[in-house]
Amino acid sequence: MFRSTAALRTASQVVARRAASTISADAAAAAPAAAAAQPQVSRAVLADIPARWSAMAQPERTAVVDSLLAAQRGDWKALSAEQKKALFYIAYGPHGPRERLPKGFQMRVFLATMGVVGISSALFYWIRLKGGKGVPTTTKEWQEAANEYARQQGGNPYTGVASDNYKGKGHVA
Secondary structure, X not given: OHHHHHHHHHHHHHHXXXXXXXXXXXXXXXXXXXXXXXXXXXXXXXOOHHHHHHHOOHHHHHHHHHHHHHHXXXXXXXXXXXXXXXXXXXXXXXXXXXXXXXXXXXXXXXXXXXXXXXXXXXXXXXXXXXXXXXXXXXXHHHHHHHHHHHHHHOOOOOOOOOOOOOOOOOOOO
């Protein structure tokens, strides 16, 4: 039973490896053809990418990025200076999530945070003020009675209230 399973597993691995090598060889052969099929972007479009990037339409941006990525797959020494600058800006430039925050944004976030903390603190103290008398288990008499009950029941006889030579306060806060 185990031998046949191992043999099947080995045979399926060989088939999978052959298929993967065939697919990767086909993909490698198709990559230069796909790169050649990409439309080249003119130097005029690449001339001032940082200034024009935010004003470009999304399909135009996609075309520029696809063209530059196709050119980048080839020899990097063959790239022009404009293409290198455009690639650097698209990869690392201050656009999208790396765009600079508007002036005063950090102060607005700080003030909003302080406002929320202030409102929650005021609500907490108002609830405590209107809450009335505390629960009966917080009175000193109740806590002393809890100490006595723990001694009678032998609660924590090694280090607690019921232990010999105990000198702590026990349940009294």
